[in-house]
Structure formats: structure tokens, C-alpha cells
Amino acid sequence: MNKEQLSRMQTGKGFIAALDQSGGSTPKALLQYGIPEDSYANDEQMFTLVHKMRTRIITSPAFSSKYILGAILFENTMDRTIDGLFTADYLWDKKGIVPFLKIDKGLAELKDGVQLMNPIPKLDRLLDKAVEKHIFGTKMRSMIKEANEKGIKAIVDQQFTLAKQIAEKGLVPIIEPEVDITSKDKEASEKILKAEIIRHLSTLPLDTLIMCKLSIPTVEGFYSDLMKDPHVIRVVALSGGYSQAEANRLLAKNQGLIASFSRALAQGLTSLQSEKDFNEILQASVQSIYEASIT
Known part of the structure; x- marks a missing residue:
């Protein structure tokens, strides 16, 4: 484990940028960026386009360690380069931003009010590759739809089983049992989850360290006790479908909770913008998310 990166994640001010859309969510990310599905014919062309988008974001002067602590990558992004460096090395060596890797392979069918993670084939090999590519930690997402104790227990059991395997490799796992923000019993789910x-x-x-990536809680300050646990480096929040303004407003009510936004971060960015316009919009987004994260 890189001790300098660990110190930055424990004590630094800022937020985590989620640049980890995978195969299923990449078309939506590209569409938001102004690139329709008929612009590419296969996955390779699609991933090349999304890497260009991510490169534009990462190399922007607005994407700065002054505001951003870490960035979560998709495996395909980790395997590609920016200015001759693997993406994780570019993030840390050129930007001072800590690299993470999304490792989950999507969600299983709904059962007991939740969606567990699909099996992750060859996980050990993927984790070894992450270590070789100088990744600091990993992220894995599952979904809670209902306040079902059996289902939520199964979700957390799965998350921590994998977290232990990840930690044994010297990586820091981010567990992400997301609670659907549209759930009618979101608050009850959060109580069971915590x-x-x-x-x-x-x-x-x-000596096992983890991070938690959770939906912004219904009750303000609800996760403050998790932040004090000696095993927890940081508790970060996903935007979960909120607009950037709404996500920032809710986040700012939770002292110590920092952002790990994806769609909310890229909101307003398009492929046709000039570099000046692109950088100005990204700078405004980064600044607003940063301010909500340090409140």
C-alpha cells in the first residue's frame, strides 16, 4: 500500500471522481456527452470514445488535486494510457490524484428486495493486475431496493467477504451497497444497512482498512459514527441519480461525508464544446462538489 496515498485519503480535503462507467453504462455516459449510439459500431470503438472523454476530463486543468483526492476507473480505462503513461500512473504521477478500480461485474436479479453483485470471475488475477498497475483501492456496487433484513444482510455479507479478499492483496476496498434514492422505505433500509x-x-x-460509498442518508449526519471507526478511511457519497445541485445540497448537510460523483460530475460536458467552455464548466462542477464535500 502506498503510504503517501493512504495519508492523502485519510486527511486530504476534496472528493473522489467516479470515472468508472462500464460496458452497460458507457452508452449512457457517451450520450450525456453528446455521442449517440450510432456513432460507434462495436465495443472497441465505444471504449475508445469513452477513453477520449475521460482523457479530456483528467487532463483538464480543472481536474486538479487541489479539489480531487481520488478517481475511480473502469478496468478498460486502467489498461489504457494517457500521454504515454498508464491511466493510474498519470493520475498519481502527473496529477497527485489517487487511483481506484471498479471491479464488480454488474448486478444480479432482484431477490429479497436487493440486487447482489454478479460473480466476479478471475478476481485474484484482476486484483494482481491492479497492484501491478499501481491502483490504491477497488470499488464494488450492489443495490438495495427495499428494507428487507434478509436481503440487506446478504448484500453486506457479500461486500465484506470480497473486501477481505481485496485487503489481503494490499488494496483498500470501497464497499458500495447503494440504497435506491427512490425507495419508499429508504430511511428504514439505511438503518438496517448501517x-x-x-x-x-x-x-x-x-490493520484492515476499508472505505464506504453510500447513498446520501435521509437523516442528516447518519453515518458520522461510521466515520469514527478505526477501520474506515473515509465515507463517501454517490449522487444516485440526483442532479448536481440537489446532490451538493444534500451532501453539504452531512459533515465529514465527501462526494464520489459520476453523472453529477460530468453534468453539462459535451464533445462539441471548445476547450475553454469545457474547462470552465468542469471547473464550476469541481468547485461546487468540492465545497459541498468540505462543509
Whole structure:
């Protein structure tokens, strides 16, 4: 584990940029950026286009360690280069931004009110590659739709089983049991979820460190106790479908909770913008998310 990166994640001010749209979500990300699906004929062309988009974001002067602590990458992005450096090396060596890797392979079918992660084939090989590519930590997402105790327990059990495997490789796992912001019993789900997370934290070895990526809670300050746990480096929030303005407004009400936004970060950016316009819009987004994260 890179101790300088660990110190930055523990004590630095800023937020985490989520640039990790994978195969299923990449077409939506490109469409938001102004590139329709008929602009590419296959996955290779699609991933090349999205890498150009991510390169434009990462190399922008607005994408600065003054505001951004870390960035989450998709495996395909990790394997590609920016200005002759692998993406993770460019982030850290040129920008001072800590690289993370999304490792999950999407969601399983809904059962007991939740969607577990699909199996992750050859996970050990992927984690070894992440270490070789100088990745600091990983991220894995599952989804909670209902306040179902059995389902939420299964989600957290799965997250922590994989987190232990990841930590054994010297990587820091980000667990992401997202609670659907449209759920009618979101607050009840969050209560069950937090209790399960605390239960698992109490079983971890003393030197095991994790991060939590969670939906912005219904009750302000609800995750403040998680932030104090010695195993937890940071608790970060996903935007979950909120607009940038709404996500920032809700985030700012939760002291210590920092952003890890994807769609909200890229909001307003398009492929046809001039570099000046692109950088100005990105700078405004970065600044607003940063301010909401340090409140």
C-alpha cells in the first residue's frame, strides 16, 4: 500500500471522481456527452470514445488535486494510457490524484428486495493486475431496493467477504451497497444497512482498512459514527441519480461525508464544446462538489 496515498485519503480535503462507467453504462455516459449510439459500431470503438472523454476530463486543468483526492476507473480505462503513461500512473504521477478500480461485474436479479453483485470471475488475477498497475483501492456496487433484513444482510455479507479478499492483496476496498434514492422505505433500509456494516467492522483484523460509498442518508449526519471507526478511511457519497445541485445540497448537510460523483460530475460536458467552455464548466462542477464535500 502506498503510504503517501493512504495519508492523502485519510486527511486530504476534496472528493473522489467516479470515472468508472462500464460496458452497460458507457452508452449512457457517451450520450450525456453528446455521442449517440450510432456513432460507434462495436465495443472497441465505444471504449475508445469513452477513453477520449475521460482523457479530456483528467487532463483538464480543472481536474486538479487541489479539489480531487481520488478517481475511480473502469478496468478498460486502467489498461489504457494517457500521454504515454498508464491511466493510474498519470493520475498519481502527473496529477497527485489517487487511483481506484471498479471491479464488480454488474448486478444480479432482484431477490429479497436487493440486487447482489454478479460473480466476479478471475478476481485474484484482476486484483494482481491492479497492484501491478499501481491502483490504491477497488470499488464494488450492489443495490438495495427495499428494507428487507434478509436481503440487506446478504448484500453486506457479500461486500465484506470480497473486501477481505481485496485487503489481503494490499488494496483498500470501497464497499458500495447503494440504497435506491427512490425507495419508499429508504430511511428504514439505511438503518438496517448501517447496523450490518457496524457488525462486520467489529470482526475485521485491526490493520484492515476499508472505505464506504453510500447513498446520501435521509437523516442528516447518519453515518458520522461510521466515520469514527478505526477501520474506515473515509465515507463517501454517490449522487444516485440526483442532479448536481440537489446532490451538493444534500451532501453539504452531512459533515465529514465527501462526494464520489459520476453523472453529477460530468453534468453539462459535451464533445462539441471548445476547450475553454469545457474547462470552465468542469471547473464550476469541481468547485461546487468540492465545497459541498468540505462543509
